[in-house]
Amino acid sequence: MKVLVLLAAVSGFVNSAYAAPERMVCQEYERESGKLLNKTIVLTATGPSKDKHDEKGEYIAVETPYLISIYEGSSTYTEQEFTGHVLSEDVNFDFESDDGKIHFYTYLDEPAESGLVIQDGKKETRLDFVCR
Numbered sequence: 001m002k003v004l005v006l007l008a009a010v011s012g013f014v015n016s017a018y019a020a021p022e023r024m025v026c027q028e029y030e031r032e033s034g035k036l037l038n039k040t041i042v043l044t045a046t047g048p049s050k051d052k053h054d055e056k057g058e059y060i061a062v063e064t065p066y067l068i069s070i071y072e073g074s075s076t077y078t079e080q081e082f083t084g085h086v087l088s089e090d091v092n093f094d095f096e097s098d099d100g101k102i103h104f105y106t107y108l109d110e111p112a113e114s115g116l117v118i119q120d121g122k123k124e125t126r127l128d129f130v131c132r
Helices: 002-016
Strands: 023-029 036-045 050-053 059-072 080-089 092-097 102-107 110-120 123-131
Touching: 023 102, 023 110, 036 123, 059 092, 102 123
Parallel strands: none
Antiparallel strands: 023 036, 023 123, 036 059, 050 059, 059 080, 080 092, 092 102, 102 110, 110 123
């Protein structure tokens, strides 16, 4: 019995080691030079997390509602905001807007491996980000 309790406690600790943050700030950058660019995004959790399951009832990831705000340059006012949800599993963190136009991804253990994909009709824009 003690082994099961210890195993459950360790398992919970390991699974929560990379829990999705309530707020994340990321800066656009040029991957080759490391130079920071003009766009800043802020992702903010807007509600409670819940487990997401597939149609067979098998666990996929943790799903959390988020708001993503996009800022340009030194502006203190957001250029655009999108509501959506984040699916997080282990170190993966994937935001998808409710309208499907915005996709943001990062690896919680590699914050320089982050990206924003903006879908505008048939035009797709991909930007690199580093998160802090």
